[in-house]
Amino acid sequence: MAILKIARMGHPILLQRAEAISPAQGQSVRQLIGDMVETLSDAGGVGLAAPQVHQSVRVIMFFVPEERAAPDAEEKSVPLTILINPEVEPVGKDTELGWEGCLSIPGLQGLVPRFRTIRYRGVALDGTMIEREASGFHARVVQHEVDHLDGILYPMRMRDLSQLAFNEEWRRFVAERKEMTGK
Ligand code: NI
Numbered sequence: 001m002a003i004l005k006i007a008r009m010g011h012p013i014l015l016q017r018a019e020a021i022s023p024a025q026g027q028s029v030r031q032l033i034g035d036m037v038e039t040l041s042d043a044g045g046v047g048l049a050a051p052q053v054h055q056s057v058r059v060i061m062f063f064v065p066e067e068r069a070a071p072d073a074e075e076k077s078v079p080l081t082i083l084i085n086p087e088v089e090p091v092g093k094d095t096e097l098g099w100e101g102c103l104s105i106p107g108l109q110g111l112v113p114r115f116r117t118i119r120y121r122g123v124a125l126d127g128t129m130i131e132r133e134a135s136g137f138h139a140r141v142v143q144h145e146v147d148h149l150d151g152i153l154y155p156m157r158m159r160d161l162s163q164l165a166f167n168e169e170w171r172r173f174v175a176e177r178k179e180m181t182g183k
Pocket of ligand 1: 104
């Protein structure tokens with residue numbers, strides 16, 4: 001396995017629509033996924049899509065750490081989930097705003113609207129189909145990663161670019177404001 005170089009915003013591969021994986025690609029996908037797991041762990045993120053490591057194919061991985069799980073969700077956290085050829089559909093029309101970062105846009109975070117609840121499915125590494133309903137942060141991370149497969153980065157989803165901040169300033173000004181107002 002190997003730690004792969006992560007493409008940063010501005011690299012054209014991040015703006016391409018990624019190709020679906022065919023069953024014939026089994027062995028190379030296994031290798032790619034192994035390398036992506038190692039890369040994600042090294043980078044300290046919660047999700048990674050193959051285009052971010054310069055492979056324009058439809059593979060994502062993510063997890064929901066305990067501290068990011070929604071307090072009202074039945075599922076407290078989600079273990080590392082690998083999805084090949086994932087699909088997402090919204091459940092209802094409700095959207096909500098939440099702060100997102102991206103390993104391809106280091107040092108920044110932005111306030112991004114996402115569907116509150118989604119249904120998603122994709123093929124696991126062992127060939128079985130994973131199908132889940134997700135809300136809150138879980139739904140947000142899946143929408144973020146699947147967007148990477150369609151050449152979409154989170155700033156392209158933002159409605160208000162005044163809500164794009166460097167992490168240090170976010171901690172100093174935005175997190176403080178949230179503490180004061182609860183928003
Ligand atoms: Ni990202």
